[in-house]
Structure formats: C-alpha cells, structure tokens
Amino acid sequence: LQIIFHSQLRIEAYDLGLPTPLSSDLDLTIYVQNVDNYRPRFPERLLFVNFTENTEKQEVYLPSVIERDAIDRGDEPVLPVCYYIVEGNDGAFELHRNTHRLTTTRHLDRELKSNYTLVVLATEDCIGSPNYQPDVDGVSTLTVFVQVRDVNDNAPTFVSKIFTGGITTEADFGIEFMHVKAIDLDEGDNAKISYYLIGQVKQTLTEGLENLAVSPFLVNIETGAVALNFDPQKGMKGYFDFRVLANDTD
Structure with missing residues (x-):
C-alpha cells in the first residue's frame, strides 16, 4: 500500500442547552491509500488469426496488454505479464x-x-x-x-464407382438422361469440380x-450431366461404356 495524500478535519459537536451551550471538538486525519487492484487487460477482447492447414510450424504474436497507469504502479517495479491458454486447446497450439x-x-x-476458439x-x-x-x-x-485456411489436398471422389442410364429411340437429340457426381472435401475454389469424358466410348x-x-x-x-449427342432412329440399339474424369483444378 502507498499513501497518496491525507486530509485533516476538525469536527465540533454542540448542544442548545441553557443557560450556556456545551460543545466539544475532534481533530480527524484522513489518509487515502492506494490499493494495487491492477489486473492486466487487453486493448481488444477478440482476435482473429488465420493459419493454413497441412503447413509446417506457424506462429503469431499476441497483442500486449494495456500498461499500468502511474497511480497503480507507484514505486513498485513493473512485473512481467504472462499469457496462458486456459480454454479451447486440444494440444494443437502452444503459447x-x-x-x-x-x-x-x-x-x-x-x-x-x-476453427478453434482459444481463451488466453x-x-x-x-x-x-x-x-x-x-x-x-x-x-x-x-x-x-x-x-484454418484450406489447401487443395483432397481429390474429388465419385459417389459411386458405376453409373448407369438408358434411353429409347424415342429420345430427342441433346436430352440429359443421367448424371455423374463427385464430391470434394475441400472448400471454395479448391472444391470446384469439372467433369470430362475421356478416352473412347x-x-x-x-x-x-x-x-x-x-x-x-x-x-x-x-454439372456432370450426360447428354445424347445424336438423334436416335428406329432399329438402333446397343450398350455403351465410357469413362469420366472429375478434376478440381483448371
């Protein structure tokens, strides 16, 4: 504790008695002391950090706390402030x-x-x-x-190994009669899939x-929609096999 200032007061008490009022007085000294109630505080309560997945050791320095004012500090030495992760860490981070x-x-x-939410x-x-x-x-x-920012580390995967479809000779040229579909666990542009017919039918x-x-x-x-590229005629029939490539890069 540190004495900041003090004040002296004189208090007088008296009655209204007759024939002569009586009184007494008291000298009072008030001392005002500083209590070190300082607690470190951050200038902002929320910080957003971006780290990239599948990347070697990444780091960021957290902001400093607001410094003590002169009254709180007094004649005491400035102590270091330590940071600890107290919530949200599953072992992925070290502070x-x-x-x-x-x-x-x-x-x-x-x-x-x-994403992770850490309390420091x-x-x-x-x-x-x-x-x-x-x-x-x-x-x-x-x-x-x-x-956690995404990198293109997942290849598209078809939801089925074999897709089947059929048409009749009544079908019109250009009709979409089946779809192939693949999924990609990445996000954004890294998950945008393009479909290509490859090889011979x-x-x-x-x-x-x-x-x-x-x-x-x-x-x-x-879309992976498969469309008819000829005009069927009566008497046409047969089976077709072809391969489709799903690609997530341009």
Missing part, C-alpha cells in the same frame, strides 16, 4: 508465456476441424499454471478465434450405330 508467441504444434487439418489469460503470476475462474479472471482474457452389341461420326454422348463440364 510461450513470456514472449506471447502462439505456435502450432502439429499440422492442422481443416477437413477435421475448421494474462496475469502477473508467472509461477505455475493459473487456476482460471471465468467470473473473476474474465477481465484479463483474450478470445483468439483461429480460422466402347460399344457392345450395337446395331445401326456404325456410321456415327462423333461421340454419342457429351458430359456437362460443370
């Missing part, structure tokens, strides 16, 4: 208590977990791990929201299709 450097301890995988406590008690009490220590915390037990000059089918590059 250096003195340098305030937040580091990943392993490769992050966005497909397994796309600032304290002048740098010995041991703090006994965090949210209702008491909340004024000294920083919430760090970690967003294999014909089996076909009749009336010997003179086709073009591929009998077209695959929509964006």
Whole structure:
C-alpha cells in the first residue's frame, strides 16, 4: 500500500442547552491509500488469426496488454505479464508465456476441424499454471478465434464407382438422361469440380450405330450431366461404356 495524500478535519459537536451551550471538538486525519487492484487487460477482447492447414510450424504474436497507469504502479517495479491458454486447446497450439508467441504444434487439418476458439489469460503470476475462474479472471482474457485456411489436398471422389442410364429411340437429340457426381472435401475454389469424358466410348452389341461420326454422348463440364449427342432412329440399339474424369483444378 502507498499513501497518496491525507486530509485533516476538525469536527465540533454542540448542544442548545441553557443557560450556556456545551460543545466539544475532534481533530480527524484522513489518509487515502492506494490499493494495487491492477489486473492486466487487453486493448481488444477478440482476435482473429488465420493459419493454413497441412503447413509446417506457424506462429503469431499476441497483442500486449494495456500498461499500468502511474497511480497503480507507484514505486513498485513493473512485473512481467504472462499469457496462458486456459480454454479451447486440444494440444494443437502452444503459447510461450513470456514472449506471447502462439505456435502450432502439429499440422492442422481443416477437413477435421475448421476453427478453434482459444481463451488466453494474462496475469502477473508467472509461477505455475493459473487456476482460471471465468467470473473473476474474465477481465484479463483474450478470445483468439483461429480460422484454418484450406489447401487443395483432397481429390474429388465419385459417389459411386458405376453409373448407369438408358434411353429409347424415342429420345430427342441433346436430352440429359443421367448424371455423374463427385464430391470434394475441400472448400471454395479448391472444391470446384469439372467433369470430362475421356478416352473412347466402347460399344457392345450395337446395331445401326456404325456410321456415327462423333461421340454419342457429351458430359456437362460443370454439372456432370450426360447428354445424347445424336438423334436416335428406329432399329438402333446397343450398350455403351465410357469413362469420366472429375478434376478440381483448371
């Protein structure tokens, strides 16, 4: 404790008695002392951080706390402020208590977990791990929201190994009669899938299709819809096999 200032007062008490009022007085000295009620506080309570998945060790320095004012500090030495992660860490992060450097301890995988919410406590008690009490220590915390950025590390996968469809000779040229579909666990542009018909269309037990000059089918590059690329005529029949490539890069 430190005495900031003091004040002296004289208090007089008297009655209205007769024939002579009586009185007494008291000299009072008031001392005002400083109580060190300082608790570290962050300038902002929320911080957004972006880390990239499947990347070697990544780090970011957390912001400094607001400094003590002159009255709180008094003649006492300035103590270091240590940071601790008190909530939200499953072992993926390490926080250096003195340098305030937040580091990943392993490769992050966005497909397994796309974000983390860490609660960081600032304290002048740098010995041991703090006994965090949210209702008491909340004024000294920083919430760090970690967003895991995506990289293109997943290939598209078809929802089925074989897709089947059929048409009759009554079908019209250009009709979409089936779809192929693939999924990609990435996000954004990394999950945008394009479809391509590759190789030759294999014909089996076909009749009336010997003179086709073009591929009998077209695959929509964006939707995977398979469309008829010829005008069926009576007497045409057969089986067709072809391969479709799903690609998530331009």
